[in-house]
Amino acid sequence: MDKIVIDGGRPLEGTVKISGAKNAVLPVLTAMLLTRGRNVIEGVPNVRDVTTMIKLLKDLGAEVESYRDEKIILDTSRANNPEAPYDLVSTMRASCLVLGPLLAKLGRAKVSLPGGCAIGARPIDLHVKGLEAMGAKIFLRQGYVHATADRLRGVQFYFDTVSVTGTANLMMAATLAEGKTVLENAAKEPEVAFLADVLNHAGAKIDGHGTDTITIHGVSSLQPIECRIFPDRIETGTYMIAAAITRGEVLIENCVPQHVEAITLKLQEAQVDVEARGTSLRVRARHPLLAVNASTHPHPGFPTDIQAQFMALMTLARGRSIITETVFENRFMHVAELKRMGADIALNGHTAVIRGVQKLSNAPLMATDLRASASLVLAALAAKGKSIISRVYHIDRGYVSMEKKLSSLGAQIKRAK
Ligand code: EPZ
Secondary structure (H helix, E strand, O other): OOEEEEEEOOOOEEEEEOOEOHHHHHHHHHHHHHEOOEEEEEOOOOOHHHHHHHHHHHHOOOEEEEEEOOEEEEEOOOOOOOEEOHHHHOOOHHHHHHHHHHHHHHOEEEEEOOOOEOOEOOOOHHHHHHHHHOOOEEEEEOOEEEEEOOOOEOOEEEOOOOOHHHHHHHHHHHHOOEOEEEEEOOOOOHHHHHHHHHHHHOOOEEEOEOEOEEEEEOOOOEOOOEEEOOEOHHHHHHHHHHHHHOOOEEEEEOOOHHHHHHHHHHHHHOOOEEEEEOOEEEEEOOOOOEOOOEEEOOOOOEOHHHHHHHHHHHOOOEOEEEEEOOOOOOOOHHHHHHHHOOOEEEEEOOEEEEEOOOOOEOOEEEOOOHHHHHHHHHHHHHOEEEEEEEOOHHHHOOOOOHHHHHHOOOOEEEEEO
């Protein structure tokens, strides 16, 4: 089991390049199942969730013609197997994104229910409810969702809760449905808007994406997908906070400043200098770090995927910070570990009250989920001395070569068995 060893207490300095967005490429990969032919995606991040998704698509009959240098060519001419097996789906919730495309293209789907995960139950009841509203017959048996539909038909559907993959699933299903679908209270995340653009480029008829009402007019078929994935806004936010928590100065290249505005504003409120220049961000920590409050919300609000990393930063800020997690029911797994490093955090339901301390002390740490792991890496970078973080496979799910990128910024970090 890999561990990451960090000898912290050094300011990060230099330039780091952001990789493709994990949560943009995953739905684009499953959207390929709506097509028959040779699909090409560039800017693919080399992370474990992508490898898992490609394995799943091959199980469903897709063939990888080539995959190197962040470019994948995937042929879906023979993608006729409707069954997504438990062993793959159980390791990655985003596998549920094959449900809509399989139903729309094959009229059948048998997809294992995603296991819960460390951050909550994470049901897919809204995905199922939406597909049933489109005419699918769905029943759950032995941990699998069994779904059939002669031809999905357009529907007006309201999401009780904003759901990123729920919106993506129903939007993909609607591209080949009969008639018009209107998705209300839809997710506005950039990854969802990007998926709509990619589908439109393949012949779909989607508009309103990026707002909370998306309209899709069904078509009879789609052309193979071709696109380039945009940079990962959560990776961007993570490196912004890495610069701030180590009191360094980092130039973040190949990013989309517009996608991280909520993070930028929060950091500026805490007296961190953030300067956007085209596709780069310069982050510098010269002034004392001030405690600020934050509450997570669907895009364009403060992203839940940055909450843990931001909390690590606030443990060293002057004053009291109140952080509220409104998206997931249990996304404070990092709190206990940060407290073991000397952080002063009190939990009360969905709210954490953080009182800044002078310094964090190095410690042996355990990662629990992808973004909590990133939070512990950031805290360890700030703490003088050696910290060892175990279960780092969580990090490999969503960050490309994190230790290499941090080393290039001067961090003393290495992977150990
Ligand atoms: C996506 O997950 C992201 N994953 C998550 O990123 C991200 O944290 C989340 O959106 C919120 O932004 C991918 O895009 C692959 P949701 P998703 O459906 O779609 C509840 C990471 O670190 N809900 O928007 O699974 C749900 O329980 C990952 O990269 C239902 O109740 O999240 C949650 O409380 C972690 N029923 C809330 O809605 C449903 O049918 C938002 O979930 C669906 C969701």
